[in-house]
Amino acid sequence: MTAPLPEPGSLWPAILRQTQHALACGALRPIETTQTTVEDANVTFLVRQVSSVVRKEADRKKREAAPPVNPFLPCDADLVVADIGDSHILLLNKFNVIDQHLLIVTRHFEPQEALITLSDFAALFVCLDQFDGLGFYNGGPEAGASQPHKHLQIVPLPLGRPGPSLPIEPLLAAARFRDDGIGTVPGLPFLHAFARIEGSRETAAQRASERYRALLDATGLHPVDAGRQPAPYNLLVTRDWLLLVPRSAESVEGVAVNALGYAGSLFVRDEAQMRTVAQLGPMRLLERAAR
Template sequence: MTGSLLQRAQHVSETALRNGALQPLSTIIETVCEGALRFQLRTLSSLKYKENTQRIKQAGNHTTNPFKPYDPHLFVCDIGPSHICLLNKFNIIENHLLLVTREFEPQTNLLNPSDFKAALLGLKEIDGLVFYNGGREAGASQPHKHLQLIPVKPGDLPLAMQLSGFSDRPEANPALPFHQAGIQLPVNITDDPDAGSQWLYNHYLTLLDHLHLSHKMKQTTIAYNLLLCREWLMLVPRSTESFASVSFNALAFCGSLLVKNQHQSDTLKSAGITNALLSVTGAMTNKSGKYA
């Protein structure tokens, strides 16, 4: 790879836009405040309804694996020994990257140190957010294991103030209005991706246990979202994929939500985004009263 990861992504994006390999979704952004909480609500542009609808349908097509083989026009670079970095074909945020395993693994598999190494190599060069949708109920749209990385500018994470409240031990953050647990990362964790990835893997397993997300045969028994930046790691258990027909992925839990039309936007605002987040992370319990 020549140049920084972000420079490389920008260069590939320019070329992919010209040849049609990159097909962004157009949205209208609105800020919604609920008490001390701010949310960024993105509504698909009605002016480009036909394009957006077609692209969303294509993005959710599970009959083929878009990562094997991948579109060479979307290839950014190799990232770590086990992953490649691709542009997200149907991006909403510029320079949205996918960290995809070279060989097929199910998206429901547990993350491993190699996954966290790829994430840290990305975060070392891009001050951004890595997220993972662990299963269909967590908003996963493709069955091939992949993390996602987006650059973050000031204001891009509406719940930034609340998210900065994690401590140096795994626990729930009381400032966040939904079920979750997280931990503050050691300073400069990206300096040594090998050591850092093992630290993240160990604490990821601890957070799974803290949330009673039992796991066996490399998979958890229920879906969850993972969010990771240079400062903190957070896991969010999921009980359902949507609220009032609005699908939520990991980005919803940093305050950024996507709706398909104005009707969904009005429904979500009427019900309350805070209520929706709590609803989709509601506890799924077994007879012992803990997560199954």
């Protein structure tokens, strides 16, 4: 039997209902944060001090000492928001720092280093069609992925207050494009590729998938085979554009960086890391984590 897609207008209310349920039963365990802003390179970076990084490191050490466990097979039913067609499930992120942080998980195991498929983009745009959000992908452990089971992530916009919907948004207006529509953003001092998604919302997933392949080529990440990425990277996706950043290191001076860092949102575990970000500068930190 084919799993139906969420009805138009139904997904956000379902997310809110499942959040209430998961909080009530203890399945959802939000991490309290202290947020500050750091001005750097014409971007107002959001920096949240959290304990989840410490917890993630502890969990990683436990996994290394014990047989591997896939939290998505089976997934916690109390965190399930909806089926997204036959191939994906929408889940609440169990240890969320940002409210309504969601995971778009493949129903059957695929490795996180697999290329993002048209089916993956279709599932993402089912969500983006119903609420304004930022989709992102951590392509491998060096890019911030903590689980080997393929999953995209999405957080609602705006990402934080004050400032624009996304901290890096002011830089994107200056993007320069080649004739094929692939561009770069002068304010980003690291290897990257940027593209806009134009046309109707009905074809957005197809166009995003095509642009994604072009971004891989533009940054030299030519797939070794038809289904696997050749190197780690982060991808950001909105209704209107994609940004791809190849990665070289999972952390810089102990500060972990995932795709949200390249949107202008960083996470630190203590005051020492907060000082590191302020002294080094968020943009320099991102540059050192990229290629």
